[in-house]
Amino acid sequence: MTPPFGERPRPTTAPGPRASGSRSGRHRVRGLALAAVAAALAVPLVTAPSDAAHALPRTGFEATDGARWTGAEEERSLLDAVDRHSDRVSVDRIGTTRQGRPLRLVRIGGGRTPALTVLLVCSQHGDEPAGREACLTAIRDLAYATDRATRALLSRTEILVLPTANPDGLSAGTRGNADGLDVNRDHLALRTAEARALAAVIRDRAPDVIEDLHEYGATPPYYDKDLYVLWPRTLNADDRVHDESERLAERHVRPAALDAGFSSGRYGIWTDPVTDSPLKQAAGDGQERILRNAAAVKHAIGLLVESRADALSEAERADPALGQRRRVQSQRAALKAVFAYADEERDRIRAATARSRAAGFADRGPVYLGGADNETAEPGEILADPPCGYRLTADRYADVRDELALHGVTSRPDGDGDGVYVPLRQPARKMIPLLLDRRATYHLTNGQPDTAC
Structure with missing residues (x-):
């Protein structure tokens, strides 16, 4: 019998029971970590700095008040600008798509001491652009921030960003890449140039936290929250990696979304519109070819974030820019929570990922x-x-x-x-x-x- 939604069953043959406390109530994010992240991401989405001589580079999305998404050349221009401006930023080409477009990886911070590494994978599906916009503005905000809290955050945290994980799909406005393949179903077979480039980054940089940014189509009234999140559900995740991933989703990102004024739920779970109790699961399984699950098998704390792409109101239907700004702002709220979690909980995170990597040498337990x-x-x-x-x-x-x-x-x-x-x-x-x-x-x-x- 399948257990209630969100509970991990005890497999027929498995290690001992999970540590207690992984499913307790909402956790209060500490003020210091949130202050650092709030400072780092303080640049408004659509407001230009008043001093034109010191204006920060802006995305096409910001320049048009959310009326259109940032173009490929505008992205290149912004990344070139942050690369020139800050010695804490580097931009590298890590691959090339079938149609010849570059796959760029942005590295921010890290310092000289051993750093916790966070990887953001933005818009694997080309028709889901809001996560990409949130990532581009986060890159800019972190690169130009001058406050002490942000400098401290970046001195002990390496942030890697793949701002456009599917450039061919973005150009065509399609979910898949130029071959019609879903990149987020290719993290085992590695048939696509996009998944291969990302696999090399995960292998070589060994990120401790991986956030995968997506969008979804709502089914009111059962499945229509502003922001859905989910941890890796694969049973092959190390216990501590699984529990930390769930903790990140349930005690950090969802509360942060609610605090920012967005409704939030668990991805793939339809709920009763009155009681908010689960009705059925329509997505979000444990197959490891999906990045959320592959990340955990590769020893990273994983998180899927999905913003609602559909209009919420008549006002958003009349003015799509309203809904597009809302989509990006909800993704930014999740990013802030992930950065705060990484800064606040680095010891727990490093302990979980280190244990997961070491466990393979013990060569025992089921697969x-x-x-x-x-x-x-x-x-x-x-x-x-x-x-x-x-x-x-x-x-x-x-x-x-x-x-x-x-x-x-x-x-x-x-x-x-x-x-x-x-x-x-x-x-x-x-x-x-x-x-x-x-x-x-x-x-x-x-x-x-x-x-x-």
Whole structure:
């Protein structure tokens, strides 16, 4: 029987029960962290600085009071400006789309001491632009901020931003990329240039927190909040990573959205319009090909944020700029909460992500090929006693070598022939069966399980 919405079932074979307290009530965000973030993101969305000589670069969205979205050249101009202005900012090209557009990664802060790393992935779906606008203004605000609180935040936090994760889709106004593929369903197979570039960033920069910014279409009156959020539901998430992700969503981002005047709920859950009690789940499962879940399998605290794209009122229908400003402002409220959480809870975050990365070397515990934190895995979806590793023939390894490398999976020559052996005893332990076990829904190739441990 499926447990109530939002509760993680105890799998048939699993480690011990979760630590208590992960589902308690609303948590008050401490004033110091919020003050730092409020200062960092204090530049108004649509108001120009009064001193033209010191005017900050603005997005096309801001320049038109939200009447249109920022164009590709306007984005390039803004990123060039912040890169020139601030030595705390660098902009790198990390890939190229099928149609030749650049994939740019912006790095802000970090300092010289070991830093917590936050990664923002903005508008993987090209027809969901509000998250991108929030990311572009956040980049600018952080780059130009001069207050002490922001300098302190950036001295101990590295913020990475992929402001346009799907440039071809953005240009065409389509959900998918130039090949018609959904980038947010490609974080296992890595068929798209966009997902491959992002996988390399996650492998090389090992972010502690990943926020994935999206938009959704409402279904009133059951599914029509201003802002929906969700943590990774995959059962392959380390317990502490899962619980910290849920804590970020429920105790930080949702309360911050409410404080900013926006309604908020859990993504994928329809609720009764009178009692706000859950009615059914329509989205938000545990499949790891989605970034929200892939992030957790790769040891990051993950968060999905979805702003409502539909007009809320007759006024918004008459003047679309009203609704577009509301969409961006709700995303900015979520960003502020994520930055405050990262600054306030860095010790908890680092402990959770470090434990998750180290757990793979222990090489014990089940791996799940299905199920979610609110959907019990079927017995056939549980590798209760996973193999020691997988053997690949030379031909099969050649077919998936690049993808394994992008996922951070290590291998060694197989002593029994010219093939390759992929041991599970490594940080990518729970990712490997998803890629190589023939029973996994989205596996890349059929590896031969080695059970002779």
